[in-house]
Amino acid sequence: xxxxxxxxxxxxKPSRPRRRWxxxxxxxxxxGLVVLAGFAIYLDAVVQEKFSGKRWTxxxxxxxxxxxxxxxxxxxxxxxxxxxxxxxxxxxxSVAGPGAFAVTGGAVELQTRGFQFYEGAESPQHIRVRxxxxxxxxxxxxxxGELAVVRLEPLLIGGIYPAHQEDRILIKIDEVPxxxxxxxxxxxxxxxxxxxxxxxxxxxxxxxxxxxxxxLRQGGSTLTQQLVKNFFLTSERTLSRKAMEAAMALLLELHxxxxxxxxxxxxxxFLGQDGQRAIHGFGLASQYYFGQPLSELKAHQVxxxxxxxxxPTYYNPRRQPERALARRNLVLDxxxxxxxxxxxxxAQAKQQPLGVTPRGRLADTSFPGFLDLVKRQLREDxxxxxxxxxxxxxxxxxxxxxxxxxEEALAETLQRLGARKGVDEIEAxxxxxxxxxxxxxxxxxxxxxxxxxxxxxxxxxxxxGSLVKPAVYLAALxxxxxxxxxxxxxxxxxxxxARDGQVWQPQNYDQKAHGxxxxxxxxxxxxxxxxxxxxxxxxxxxxxxTLQRLGVSRQWPAYPSMLLGxxxxxxMEVAGMYQTLANGGFNTPLRAIRSVLDxxxxxxKRYPFEIQQRFDPGAIYLIQNAMQRVMxxxxxxSVYNQLPTSLTLAGKTGTSNDSRDSWFAGFSQDLLAVxxxxxxxxxSTPLTGASGGLQVxxxxxxxxxxxxxxMPVPDNIVLAWVNAHTGEGSAxxxxxxxxxxxxxxxxxxxxxxxxIPPAESVMDWVRGWLN
Numbered sequence: 025x026x027x028x029x030x031x032x033x034x035x036x037k038p039s040r041p042r043r044r045w046x047x048x049x050x051x052x053x054x055x056g057l058v059v060l061a062g063f064a065i066y067l068d069a070v071v072q073e074k075f076s077g078k079r080w081t082x083x084x085x086x087x088x089x090x091x092x093x094x095x096x097x098x099x100x101x102x103x104x105x106x107x108x109x110x111x112x113x114x115x116x117x118s119v120a121g122p123g124a125f126a127v128t129g130g131a132v133e134l135q136t137r138g139f140q141f142y143e144g145a146e147s148p149q150h151i152r153v154r155x156x157x158x159x160x161x162x163x164x165x166x167x168x169g170e171l172a173v174v175r176l177e178p179l180l181i182g183g184i185y186p187a188h189q190e191d192r193i194l195i196k197i198d199e200v201p202x203x204x205x206x207x208x209x210x211x212x213x214x215x216x217x218x219x220x221x222x223x224x225x226x227x228x229x230x231x232x233x234x235x236x237x238x239x240l241r242q243g244g245s246t247l248t249q250q251l252v253k254n255f256f257l258t259s260e261r262t263l264s265r266k267a268m269e270a271a272m273a274l275l276l277e278l279h280x281x282x283x284x285x286x287x288x289x290x291x292x293x294f295l296g297q298d299g300q301r302a303i304h305g306f307g308l309a310s311q312y313y314f315g316q317p318l319s320e321l322k323a324h325q326v327x328x329x330x331x332x333x334x335x336p337t338y339y340n341p342r343r344q345p346e347r348a349l350a351r352r353n354l355v356l357d358x359x360x361x362x363x364x365x366x367x368x369x370x371a372q373a374k375q376q377p378l379g380v381t382p383r384g385r386l387a388d389t390s391f392p393g394f395l396d397l398v399k400r401q402l403r404e405d406x407x408x409x410x411x412x413x414x415x416x417x418x419x420x421x422x423x424x425x426x427x428x429x430x431e432e433a434l435a436e437t438l439q440r441l442g443a444r445k446g447v448d449e450i451e452a453x454x455x456x457x458x459x460x461x462x463x464x465x466x467x468x469x470x471x472x473x474x475x476x477x478x479x480x481x482x483x484x485x486x487x488x489g490s491l492v493k494p495a496v497y498l499a500a501l502x503x504x505x506x507x508x509x510x511x512x513x514x515x516x517x518x519x520x521x522a523r524d525g526q527v528w529q530p531q532n533y534d535q536k537a538h539g540x541x542x543x544x545x546x547x548x549x550x551x552x553x554x555x556x557x558x559x560x561x562x563x564x565x566x567x568x569x570t571l572q573r574l575g576v577s578r579q580w581p582a583y584p585s586m587l588l589g590x591x592x593x594x595x596m597e598v599a600g601m602y603q604t605l606a607n608g609g610f611n612t613p614l615r616a617i618r619s620v621l622d623x624x625x626x627x628x629k630r631y632p633f634e635i636q637q638r639f640d641p642g643a644i645y646l647i648q649n650a651m652q653r654v655m656x657x658x659x660x661x662s663v664y665n666q667l668p669t670s671l672t673l674a675g676k677t678g679t680s681n682d683s684r685d686s687w688f689a690g691f692s693q694d695l696l697a698v699x700x701x702x703x704x705x706x707x708s709t710p711l712t713g714a715s716g717g718l719q720v721x722x723x724x725x726x727x728x729x730x731x732x733x734x735m736p737v738p739d740n741i742v743l744a745w746v747n748a749h750t751g752e753g754s755a756x757x758x759x760x761x762x763x764x765x766x767x768x769x770x771x772x773x774x775x776x777x778x779x780i781p782p783a784e785s786v787m788d789w790v791r792g793w794l795n
Contacts, residue, residue, distance in 0.1 A: 080291065082194060082415035082623060083185045086398055087178035088422040089465075089618075090141070093153060094173040095162050098729070101155040103425050104132060110179055110424060112315030112381075122148045123320045130155045133166060137317065139177035142419060142619040142627055149174055158729060179424050180311065182395045184402070186412035189300045193307035194415070197287040199319060204306065205286065206364040207330040211355055213247040214362070217282055221248045221273035248273040251289045295329065296336045303336075313341065313380045323365060324373040327355040328380075341380045348378060392476035393469030394422050397596075397616050400482070405629070415623030420616050421463035423456075426728060430454050430466045430697075431473050433724035438471060441719070444710045452701045453480035454720065455599040459696040461633050462603055462612030478704075481595045486685045486702060489589035490550045490659075490713065491598060491678035492571070494605060496559045496587055497547045498647045499570040502640065503562075504770035509544040509646055510751040515554035520584050528584050530556045533679070533712075542751065544650040548658030550677060552588055559587035573638045575600040575611050589678060598689055599698045605647065606674070606691040608735075609639030641738035642767045648674050648735055649765055651690075659714050660690070666722040672732040675721070677713030684708055686716030692730035697721055737765075744771040754778070 091107050093099070108125055109115075113134065116124045125134035131154045138148040151174050154161045163171045183191055209216045215223050223246050245253070252272045276285060296303040296312060303312050309329055310318040321329075331351035332339045341348035356370045365373070398420055402411055410416065434452055441447045456466035469479035478484075500507040515538040519529040530552045532538070538551060546554035559567050564582040571580075580591040593601070596614065604611045612635050620628040651674035654660045659677040667673070675690020686701040686709060699717040702709060709716070737743075745761045747754045753775035754761040766772075 080192060080194070081186050081190070081413035083183040083191055084402075084411045084414070084416040084418055085180055085193075086182045086184070086395060086418045086420060088181050088420060088424050090139070090175045090178040092173055092175050093151075093160060093163060095160055095170075097160040098158060098731070099155075099160055100158045100729075101130060101132065104153065104155070104160075106428075107176065107179075107425060108132075108134065110315075111176065112311070112317075112320075114316070114320070119150065121320070123316060130161075136174065137177050139175075140417075140621070140625045141175070142621060142630065145625075146175060178419065181391050181420075181422060181424070183301075184395075184399060184411045185301060188302075190302045190304050191298075191308055192291055192303075192305040193311065194291055195287075195305065195307040195318060197283050197290070200287075200290060200306070201319060201321060201326065203323060203364065204290075204318070204321070204326050204330070206362070207326050207355060207359050208247070208290075208333070210358050210362040210364060211330050212250070212333060216247050216286075219246060221275075221277035222246060222270045245269070246273065247289055248276055248285055251285060251292060252276060254292050254294065255288070293333055294336060295332055296340065315381045322373070322376070323356070323359075323369060324352065324376040325379060327359065327373065328352040328378060331355040341378045342382075345378055352378070390474045391422070391424075391427060391467075393473060393479055393481055394420075394427070394464070394467045394616065396469065396476075396479045397464065397467060397482060401615065401617055416628070417621040417623075417625070419618045419620070421458070421461075421465055421618055422616065423465040426456055426695075427466040429727035430456055430468055430724050433727060434468060434471065434473070434720050437720045437723055441711070441716070446703075446708075446710050449703055449707070450701050450709055450711070450716075451480060451704055452699070452720070453484060453595045454700075454724075455481050455595045455698045456724075457599055457603060457614055457696045458694065459603055459606035459691050460612075460694075462607075462614045463618075463633070464599075464614055464616045465695075480700070483594060484700065484702075484704075485592040485594055486700060487590055487680040488593050488598060489678035489680040489685060489687055490552075491601075491676055491687050491689055492587070492589040492591065493547055493550065493555050494647055494651060494676055495570045495574060495601075496555055496562070496567050497543065497650060498574075498605075498639070498643060499562050499567050500543065500558055501646045501767075502570075502643045504642075504767035507543060508766055508770050509542065509650060509764055510746060510772070511543040512540050512751065513543055513546055513554045513558055515539060515541050515546065515551045515557075517553060518557065520560070522583075530584075530588060544653055545658075547650045547676075548653040548656075550654075550659045556584065556587050560584060571601070573611075574604045575613075589680065595698050595700045598687070598700075599696060602689045602691065602698065603696055604638055605644065605651070606696050608641055609637060609644035611636050611638045640740070642740040645735055645738050645741050646765060646767070648733070651676060652733070655690070660688070660718060662714060663690075663718060663722045663725075666726050670732070671725075671730070672734070673725070673730075674733055675718075677718055679713045682708045683710070683712060686711040687713050688717035688721045690721055691733065692725065693733050695725070695728055695730040697724060699724075740768050741765050742768050742771055746772055747775070 105127070112123065114124050116126055119126050119133050119135050122135050122137045125132055131152055133152045135150045136148050138146050150166055151163060151171060152166050153163050163174060165171060185191055215225065249269050252269050291305040291307065293306070294302060294304055295306070295309040298312060303309055306329055307318050310316055310321055313329070314321065314325055328341060328348060331348070331354065338344065339348045339351045353374050356365065356373050359365045360367055360370045398418060402418065434454060438447065450471070452468065452471045454468040455464065457464050467481050469481045470477060517537055519527050521527050532552050533550070537553060541551065541554055546558065564584060564586060567587060568580060568582060576593065576597060578591065578593065580586050583590065600614050603614060612633050615631060615633060617631045619630045622628045652672060654676055655663055655673050660675050663673065673690055673692055675688060678687030679685065684702055684706055687699065689698045699720045701711055701716040701720070743763050743765055745754045745756050746752060746764050748760045748762045751772065753772040755778060758778035
């Protein structure tokens with residue numbers, strides 16, 4: 025007979041509440057594991073989705089024109105060196121690699137960097153450029169062999185940024201100097217190539233520091249964790265966020281190799297602030313601080329950038345140079361400690377200055393007025409998202425050398441005029457273009473051209489005053505049977521009564537009447553009375569149609585006051601009008617963009633220039649002749665106080681009522697420039713067109729060294745000798761004889777030679793006397 029074990033032999037039964045509690049623990053544990061697994065799966069999906077997709081929204085980059093160098097090019101050595109320095113080329117005793125140049129007398133030796141142009145990639149070239157005066161005498165390879173043409177890479181002048189204002193230049197890991205990788209690992213994560221996303225040693229060290237400090241002071245983050253924090257998370261300092269950061273770092277290293285993660289870090293890390301623009305990645309930081317591509321950085325430059333990772337604001341080399349220098353030298357010491365540099369190399373690097381570019385130089389790429397124009401023209405073809413996220417490369421006609429000369433001309437003129445009362449309240453705008461192609465080369469939107477804001481070149485609609493007058497005279501010269509340059513017109517007072525009873529009574533600027541004058545004199549001296557009479561004889565509607573053919577799209581009422589410039593235009597619109605006058609009557613819409621590449625460097629769109637003949641070449645030849653007389657003998661003659669008299673130019677001054685607006689528009693063979701000066705509140709100024717806008721224009725032209733205006737004589741133009749006082753036909757050898765152009769058939773009939781009767785009349789007189 026078996027006996028059942030006693031309760032004591034079976035052991036004490038657990039109580040029911042305890043069994044129930046253990047069951048809940050197990051269940052909760054299982055649920056927790058499920059939740060944790062689900063969260064891990066979610067984090068894994070987040071990591072892979074973002075890291076494998078388009079990692080960054082890359083702003084469109086806007087470039088200036090590339091400088092094309094060839095024998096015979098009008099380019100001084102000083103301007104060439106200025107361009108090289110703007111591009112961040114290094115002046116050295118001998119050229120050892122891309123981005124370096126050396127100067128020997130009148131020759132410059134350099135190695136270009138190469139660039140991905142619209143037409144394709146161009147490799148770096150080692151060249152020697154020799155100068156003679158203000159021209160390129162020859163271009164060759166150092167070892168011999170002439171070169172036809174070489175293009176420098178274009179200057180990056182800005183970008184079109186998304187709402188978060190992040191900017192970066194994406195780099196590939198094989199483009200990164202090995203020294204940068206070594207320095208970054210030495211300073212930020214010595215175990216980077218050995219851990220799996222988190223470093224137990226770093227965590228233990230951080231815990232010890234935090235416990236000792238009684239709070240969260242150090243995170244022990246690896247490079248992978250730093251990337252996760254910047255790429256996926258916020259910067260809050262909590263334990264939960266740190267735990268998530270560690271988990272995501274492990275997942276990141278599970279799916280991607282070390283070099284791919286490092287490449288992402290190099291492109292993501294924050295390295296400074298440029299106004300509202302955030303500088304991300306070493307590629308952009310290299311350009312922003314040194315004006316050089318990353319591949320050209322030396323040890324002291326690499327050390328500075330790596331040192332700034334810890335605190336870009338605290339170690340800002342422009343604002344805190346002493347801190348930055350100390351931090352850089354500490355990085356150099358760590359690089360010696362890790363065997364990346366030897367003691368001698370580090371010592372030499374410590375002797376170097378910080379080497380950052382100063383603010384305000386051309387390399388700082390701050391041209392808000394021109395960039396505003398580019399954005400407006402781009403938005404006609406692209407959506408905002410395309411411009412701010414797809415990494416487009418925009419190539420423009422912007423000439424940084426001409427832009428600087430325009431800015432300098434404006435600043436110097438304002439300084440010279442500074443003693444005049446009210447000049448400190450005067451604003452300004454300027455537009456510079458190529459008259460043959462219509463390409464815009466420089467643009468100033470205000471008297472402080474490096475500050476973004478109201479762009480007066482594009483948006484300030486102001487009465488153009490006498491700038492309208494060439495349209496009046498052109499409308500007349502298109503009627504050669506009625507008008508020539510030597511037609512006589514009346515500069516006498518008159519008045520016009522409108523239907524509403526209002527009386528319009530123009531006056532000359534000098535408050536005088538000048539009697540009977542030649543047609544060209546009315547334009548050269550900007551006489552209001554003779555111009556208005558002529559315009560009324562032609563018909564105001566006909567003059568307005570001439571303006572439309574010149575390129576003015578605004579619809580103005582056919583009031584007589586429009587003949588003297590009561591209508592308003594922007595400086596850009598004036599430039600479009602004068603481009604047609606400068607280009608032989610061929611209208612070409614002004615444009616700033618040449619071509620666009622997509623984010624992969626593939627051609628996307630080209631912007632060829634359009635051209636349309638609007639006027640007879642003979643009539644344009646005559647109006648250009650009259651506009652040259654403006655400069656030689658009329659309201660623009662003071663230009664030759666600053667320019668050589670051998671330089672042929674054409675232009676027109678403009679002053680609106682009460683001197684509220686000072687204008688000048690003029691051109692040479694290769695440059696068209698329009699200047700406006702005035703007050704934003706439309707108040708009176710102490711300036712006329714000749715004392716304000718013309719002075720800026722002349723100073724700019726003196727710096728730009730333009731080609732003289734050369735007008736080929738059209739087939740329908742003949743040159744005839746006339747008496748300067750009467751306008752009657754004369755002969756070349758006669759006193760007061762001048763040669764004037766006429767449309768064929770409108771020239772005066774040959775007159776009596778020098779006032780002497782013809783030979784037949786003399787003989788008849790002699791015979792009569794003898795008889």
